[in-house]
Amino acid sequence: MAIRLLLVAIILGLVSVAKAQMQATPEDNKGHLSGDVEINATWFDRDTLIGTSTTQYLHEKSSAEGWFTMNYLISGWSFTARYDMYNNSALLDPTIAYTGQGLGFYQIDKKIDKWEFTAGDFYDQFGSGILFRAWQDRYLGLDYAVQGVRAQYTPNDSFFIKGFAGQQKNRFTVWPQVMKGLNSEKIWGIGNVSMVTGAGLLNRTLDQATMNQLANEINNLPYSQRFTPMYNMYAGTIYNTLSYKGFSLYTEYAKKSKEAVFITDDNNNQQLENLAGDVIYAGANYSFYGFGLNVQYKRINSFIMKTTPYATILDGIMNYLPPLSKQESARLPALYSVSAQSQGENGIQGEVTYAIDKRNSFDFNVSYIKKPDNEILYREYYAEYNKIFSRSVKMDVGVQSLIYNYAVYEGHPGDVVHTVTPFFEMSIRLGGPRQIASGTSESKAPLQKSIRFELQYLSTKQDSGSYAYALVEYNLAPKWSFAVSDMYNIIPQHAADQKLNYYGTFISYTEKQTRFSIGYAKQVAGVICTGGVCRIEPAFSGVRASISTNF
Amino acid sequence: MFGILSVVMVSCQEVNDLIIYPQPGQNDQLVIDTAKYPTVAAQVKNVLIEDYTGDRCDNCPNAQKQSIAIENANPGRISVIGIHCTSLAAPYAGKPDYRTTNGTNLVSYLIGIPGSLPQGDIDRKIHPFTTPPSVQLPYALWPFYVDSELSIVPKAAIAFNNKSYDAGSKTLSMDITTTFQQASTDTFYVSAAVIESGFRGIQELPGSYDSSFAFEHVLRKLMLPYNGLHIANAPTAGSTYSVKFQTILDPSWVPDSCKVVAFVHHRSPGNNVVEQVQETTVK
Numbered sequence: 001m002a003i004r005l006l007l008v009a010i011i012l013g014l015v016s017v018a019k020a021q022m023q024a025t026p027e028d029n030k031g032h033l034s035g036d037v038e039i040n041a042t043w044f045d046r047d048t049l050i051g052t053s054t055t056q057y058l059h060e061k062s063s064a065e066g067w068f069t070m071n072y073l074i075s076g077w078s079f080t081a082r083y084d085m086y087n088n089s090a091l092l093d094p095t096i097a098y099t100g101q102g103l104g105f106y107q108i109d110k111k112i113d114k115w116e117f118t119a120g121d122f123y124d125q126f127g128s129g130i131l132f133r134a135w136q137d138r139y140l141g142l143d144y145a146v147q148g149v150r151a152q153y154t155p156n157d158s159f160f161i162k163g164f165a166g167q168q169k170n171r172f173t174v175w176p177q178v179m180k181g182l183n184s185e186k187i188w189g190i191g192n193v194s195m196v197t198g199a200g201l202l203n204r205t206l207d208q209a210t211m212n213q214l215a216n217e218i219n220n221l222p223y224s225q226r227f228t229p230m231y232n233m234y235a236g237t238i239y240n241t242l243s244y245k246g247f248s249l250y251t252e253y254a255k256k257s258k259e260a261v262f263i264t265d266d267n268n269n270q271q272l273e274n275l276a277g278d279v280i281y282a283g284a285n286y287s288f289y290g291f292g293l294n295v296q297y298k299r300i301n302s303f304i305m306k307t308t309p310y311a312t313i314l315d316g317i318m319n320y321l322p323p324l325s326k327q328e329s330a331r332l333p334a335l336y337s338v339s340a341q342s343q344g345e346n347g348i349q350g351e352v353t354y355a356i357d358k359r360n361s362f363d364f365n366v367s368y369i370k371k372p373d374n375e376i377l378y379r380e381y382y383a384e385y386n387k388i389f390s391r392s393v394k395m396d397v398g399v400q401s402l403i404y405n406y407a408v409y410e411g412h413p414g415d416v417v418h419t420v421t422p423f424f425e426m427s428i429r430l431g432g433p434r435q436i437a438s439g440t441s442e443s444k445a446p447l448q449k450s451i452r453f454e455l456q457y458l459s460t461k462q463d464s465g466s467y468a469y470a471l472v473e474y475n476l477a478p479k480w481s482f483a484v485s486d487m488y489n490i491i492p493q494h495a496a497d498q499k500l501n502y503y504g505t506f507i508s509y510t511e512k513q514t515r516f517s518i519g520y521a522k523q524v525a526g527v528i529c530t531g532g533v534c535r536i537e538p539a540f541s542g543v544r545a546s547i548s549t550n551f
Numbered sequence: 552m553f554g555i556l557s558v559v560m561v562s563c564q565e566v567n568d569l570i571i572y573p574q575p576g577q578n579d580q581l582v583i584d585t586a587k588y589p590t591v592a593a594q595v596k597n598v599l600i601e602d603y604t605g606d607r608c609d610n611c612p613n614a615q616k617q618s619i620a621i622e623n624a625n626p627g628r629i630s631v632i633g634i635h636c637t638s639l640a641a642p643y644a645g646k647p648d649y650r651t652t653n654g655t656n657l658v659s660y661l662i663g664i665p666g667s668l669p670q671g672d673i674d675r676k677i678h679p680f681t682t683p684p685s686v687q688l689p690y691a692l693w694p695f696y697v698d699s700e701l702s703i704v705p706k707a708a709i710a711f712n713n714k715s716y717d718a719g720s721k722t723l724s725m726d727i728t729t730t731f732q733q734a735s736t737d738t739f740y741v742s743a744a745v746i747e748s749g750f751r752g753i754q755e756l757p758g759s760y761d762s763s764f765a766f767e768h769v770l771r772k773l774m775l776p777y778n779g780l781h782i783a784n785a786p787t788a789g790s791t792y793s794v795k796f797q798t799i800l801d802p803s804w805v806p807d808s809c810k811v812v813a814f815v816h817h818r819s820p821g822n823n824v825v826e827q828v829q830e831t832t833v834k
Contacts, residue, residue, distance in 0.1 A: 215569035223799060224720035228570050 126200035129320035290355030605640030740779025
């Protein structure tokens with residue numbers, strides 16, 4: 001803690017020095033201070049019918065999170081610091097009330113000609129991120145920043161090489177394991193064909209305490225299952241993007257050396273094994289006027305990249321495995337979302353978009369993912385029709401059909417879920433096109449009224465049964481937005497179950513770059529995903545408020 | 552860059568001696584298992600016969616016949632361990648040695664160096680007519696003492712849990728669980744052994760040799776500690792203890808012909824009495 005405070009003092013001191021220098025330096029060296037703030041507050045309203053039973057409902061009753069980021073740029077220097085606060089928060093782990101605050105991120109970065117040096121925390125990735133990705137997602141409570149040093153050399157616009165060494169952040173500390181990496185990319189081409197070719201290396205070294213823990217565990221295994229765990233895991237990737245006119249092809253192969261990993265079997269028991277792994281990933285895009293085609297293939301073979309085998313669920317992940325499912329935003333089509341299975345999967349996804357004209361377009365998607373033993377994990381058929389009736393009225397209508405391996409994705413026993421989900425959405429702009437006179441400030445411009453409806457119906461005989469969903473959203477852009485919604489368990493799986501309503505109300509107000517929102521919601525337990533990264537969340541009932549801004 | 556990775560991976564051989572692997576010929580250890588197991592229900596008393604024998608002992612086949620007869624007369628209630636020991640169990644040229652270090656140590660612990668074979672003990676009880684007092688009994692007397700042991704109410708019951716056998720590695724593992732049926736102020740130990748029956752070899756007979764003698768109950772491996780692993784001091788009635796058993800069978804042994812014999816006993820000078828014995832097959 002003392003070291004972090006010292007670093008903050010150094011950063012703030014450097015900012016002060018830089019500001020002082022700024023006053024004496026030429027105008028092009030003027031500093032630029034920017035930042036953003038986000039504060040969330042939650043009040044928990046226990047509802048035993050939907051199963052809200054985590055500690056916040058029983059004891060703390062409320063929670064809060066906050067982030068304040070400050071970034072100062074001057075003369076090739078960049079100083080970044082972020083204060084994080086969690087008060088009885090369920091964000092990092094939905095089953096506990098976590099409290100902690102302090103310096104969540106700090107970074108000093110300097111560009112010197114073709115070099116760039118970074119010290120402190122940083123986010124980064126190699127290629128698609130399959131080998132290495134340091135990133136964050138506040139809404140899932142994830143922060144995979146690396147704390148260490150990084151250097152990048154960029155001799156020209158078509159080539160760079162960078163390397164880093166550090167430890168992954170673990171809330172306000174770091175994981176004891178160390179990692180280092182090297183990545184390079186080169187842009188080149190032959191005629192009209194352009195290429196971006198890259199390669200990366202990653203090494204993660206276990207600490208002695210983790211090795212001792214592993215050794216104890218392995219020594220309790222039957223002799224036939226014992227193995228010598230490695231301190232070092234080495235991994236490498238090579239990737240290439242080929243582009244030719246409207247066609248592009250991305251290919252990547254990544255491989256890692258053997259290391260101790262926990263494998264979850266069909267009964268959800270975890271077994272320690274010594275496994276190497278690899279990934280093959282390819283994606284092709286082709287677009288031609290109103291036609292677009294995207295095909296992806298991925299094969300994962302025990303590519304578990306964690307800073308320690310003892311990091312649980314989403315902790316300590318060092319990479320990002322892109323999903324092969326369509327990223328849904330509507331409530332019921334997104335109810336059974338999936339993430340890539342690092343333990344192993346084979347999958348293919350194809351999506352076709354076709355615009356007949358400016359008012360009519362279609363979107364078709366097929367995803368099929370199975371385990372290495374051919375057990376099905378996920379299958380999606382998706383069709384959507386978009387119709388623009390006028391400048392004020394547009395409509396989306398479609399249907400989704402899913403097969404979802406509940407036991408694998410939810411982590412506890414359950415039948416494979418089969419769903420059929422028709423959905424409908426209509427947006428109507430009220431009062432005609434918005435007129436903003438030149439020179440008129442936005443705050444004085446008339447508010448643009450619009451109304452949006454969503455209707456969805458998810459039919460299934462598994463899990464908790466079928467749902468109907470409706471949403472009405474009324475907007476007074478750009479300031480106000482009001483919404484009410486209800487997700488109704490219209491046909492529970494068991495006839496004796498109550499038909500529950502998961503309703504919600506929502507209001508947001510935006511003043512320039514500052515946005516405030518508050519809403520009361522009931523949310524069914526299940527998987528919550530962002531960008532193909534998912535976590536299992538318990539049911540929610542309560543009030544959520546948020547304010548965010550940037551400067 | 553893959554070249555760099557290959558060089559790094561090849562050149563970075565690690566040293567890690569934290570993992571315990573079985574060594575060829577290693578005598579495996581019993582280990583206390585702290586996992587909780589279900590209580591073992593009360594059992595009738597079974598009897599252990601330890602037959603000190605040798606393939607150069609011409610009268611030893613008679614002792615083996617006696618133990619088989621006792622087994623047949625009391626199915627499921629007799630466990631026999633044939634411990635080849637002394638120079639009367641020295642191997643024939645080019646033939647296997649049936650003696651084991653732990654078996655020899657056990658015999659030495661129980662009776663010293665036997666002057667003659669066959670000898671044996673029944674539940675390691677000292678019998679009053681021997682001078683000096685000893686657990687040794689001539690095989691002709693075994694049936695009588697077995698009958699008296701069978702009528703005892705045992706202080707402990709034994710069960711085997713989580714038994715597994717991996718045919719590829721020939722690894723056999725299980726948990727030996729003991730529940731005390733009555734309280735005691737004594738200290739108790741668990742021993743376990745692998746025995747094999749039915750294999751054939753040279754056996755001396757009175758005035759001849761049988762080159763295809765069927766050996767029964769031959770001690771193949773006695774787990775360490777050879778005189779028992781301490782499990783309980785003054786156990787209360789119903790208290791349960793478990794011991795982890797794991798070993799690798801020798802490739803020359805036939806798993807289907809092997810058994811594990813486990814027994815709860817005392818271990819002090821003058822009192823090594825076996826309270827209960829159970830056996831189980833490998834598969």
